[in-house]
Amino acid sequence: MISYSYMDSVENKIKNGETLDENEIVYLYDSASLRDLGRLARSITDEISGNRVSFVSNLILNYTNICNVRCHFCAFYRKQTDSDAYTLSVDGVVDEIKKYYEPYGIKQLLIQGGVNSFLDLSYYTELFQRIKKEFPRLGIHGLSTSELHFISLKAHIPVKDLLIKLRESGLETIPGAGGEILDGSVRKRMGRPEESGRQWLEIMEEAHKLGIHTSATMMFGHLETSMDKAHHMLSILELQKKYHGFLSFTPWNFEPGNTELAKEGYKYRSGGVSVLKNIAIARIVFNKDLPVIQSSWLTNGMQMAQMAILFGANDWGGTIYDEKVIPATGKQVGNLRKDYIINSIKQLNMIPVERDNMYRAIKTY
Numbered sequence: 024m025i026s027y028s029y030m031d032s033v034e035n036k037i038k039n040g041e042t043l044d045e046n047e048i049v050y051l052y053d054s055a056s057l058r059d060l061g062r063l064a065r066s067i068t069d070e071i072s073g074n075r076v077s078f079v080s081n082l083i084l085n086y087t088n089i090c091n092v093r094c095h096f097c098a099f100y101r102k103q104t105d106s107d108a109y110t111l112s113v114d115g116v117v118d119e120i121k122k123y124y125e126p127y128g129i130k131q132l133l134i135q136g137g138v139n140s141f142l143d144l145s146y147y148t149e150l151f152q153r154i155k156k157e158f159p160r161l162g163i164h165g166l167s168t169s170e171l172h173f174i175s176l177k178a179h180i181p182v183k184d185l186l187i188k189l190r191e192s193g194l195e196t197i198p199g200a201g202g203e204i205l206d207g208s209v210r211k212r213m214g215r216p217e218e219s220g221r222q223w224l225e226i227m228e229e230a231h232k233l234g235i236h237t238s239a240t241m242m243f244g245h246l247e248t249s250m251d252k253a254h255h256m257l258s259i260l261e262l263q264k265k266y267h268g269f270l271s272f273t274p275w276n277f278e279p280g281n282t283e284l285a286k287e288g289y290k291y292r293s294g295g296v297s298v299l300k301n302i303a304i305a306r307i308v309f310n311k312d313l314p315v316i317q318s319s320w321l322t323n324g325m326q327m328a329q330m331a332i333l334f335g336a337n338d339w340g341g342t343i344y345d346e347k348v349i350p351a352t353g354k355q356v357g358n359l360r361k362d363y364i365i366n367s368i369k370q371l372n373m374i375p376v377e378r379d380n381m382y383r384a385i386k387t388y
C-alpha cells in the first residue's frame with residue numbers, strides 16, 4: 024500500500040513535468056515493480072513519438088586500439104608494443120569506409136578509439152576533412168571526451184578551441200562514450216582518473232555552448248549503486264535543461280569478458296530485468312526533456328532491443344559492420360544490416376523510421 028502511494032506520487036510528478044529527486048530514483052531502482060516502470064515509461068514515450076521507432080544506417084570505426092588510460096572495464100585497449108596494437112592511417116580509414124558507404128547507404132560514422140599519445144591534432148583534422156570530402160553524406164559522430172581531453176592537452180589548446188577546429192574540419196556531433204558512471208569514487212575504482220566524470224560534463228557543456236550536439240550514456244551492471252545512477256542521470260538532466268544539447272541517452276550494460284573488473288570479481292553481465300529497468304527508469308527520469316532513449320542492441324542483442332522498445336526506448340541505434348570494442352570482451356555480436364532492424368521493429372507492430380546523425384527523419388518503412 025505504501026509503495027503504491029509512492030509510485031503514484033512519482034507518476035504525478037512526471038505528469039506535471041517535475042524533476043524526480045535522487046531518493047525517488049533510488050526507489051524506482053530498488054522497490055518499484057518492473058511492470059509499473061514499463062507502463063509509465065512506455066506511456067511517456069507514446070506521447071513523445073507514438074509508435075515510431077527510429078534507427079540510423081551507421082558505421083562504427085575504431086581507428087586505433089592503442090590507449091594510455093587502461094580502464095578496468097575495457098578489453099579493447101592495447102599498449103603500443105602489443106602485437107595486435109593498430110592505428111589506421113587516414114587512407115586506411117577512407118578505405119574502410121569505402122567498403123560500406125555506398126553498398127549500405129551509410130549516413131552516420133561513429134568514429135572513436137583509444138587515447139593514443141602518438142597521434143597529433145593534425146591527424147584528426149586531416150582525417151575529418153578527408154572523410155567529409157570523400158563521403159559528403161556522412162555525419163561524423165566522433166571522439167569520446169577522454170580522446171578530446173587528451174588531444175587538447177597534447178595540442179596545448181583549450182577544449183573550446185579544439186572543438187571549433189574539429190567542427191571546421193567536419194566533426195558534427197560527439198558520442199557519449201566515457202560517461203560510464205560520473206561519480207569520482209566509482210571511476211577511480213574502475214581505473215579512470217577520479218576527475219574524469221567532471222571533465223565529461225565540462226566538455227559536454229563546452230560543446231553545447233558552441234551549438235555542437237552530443238549523446239549521453241550510462242554504463243551499468245558493475246560496481247555502481249542505485250544512488251550513483253541517480254546522481255549520474257540528474258547531472259545530465261541538469262545540463263540538458265540549460266542547453267538542450269543532448270540528442271539521446273543510451274544506458275548500456277558492462278560486458279565483463281577479458282576485463283580487469285572481471286578479475287576483481289565483477290564477472291557476471293546484467294540480466295534482462297536489469298536492462299529493461301535501466302531503460303524504463305531513464306525514460307521516466309528524462310521524461311520529455313530528453314526525447315530519445317536508445318536501446319543498445321550491441322550489448323543486449325536483438326530480442327532485448329525489441330523488449331527495450333516496449334519499456335520506453337524509441338530509437339534502435341544503428342546498423343553495425345565489424346565493430347571491434349565489444350568483440351574484444353569475447354562476446355560475438357556479428358553484423359546488423361538495415362533490413363534486420365526494419366523487420367524487428369515491424370514485428371512490434373511499430374513504424375521503422377530511418378534517421379540521420381542529427382535525428383532528422385529520412386524515410387519511413
Ligand code: SF4
Nearest residue numbers: 090092093094097137
Ligand atoms: S574505455 Fe576507452 S579510454 Fe578506457 S581503456 Fe578502453 S579505449 Fe581506453
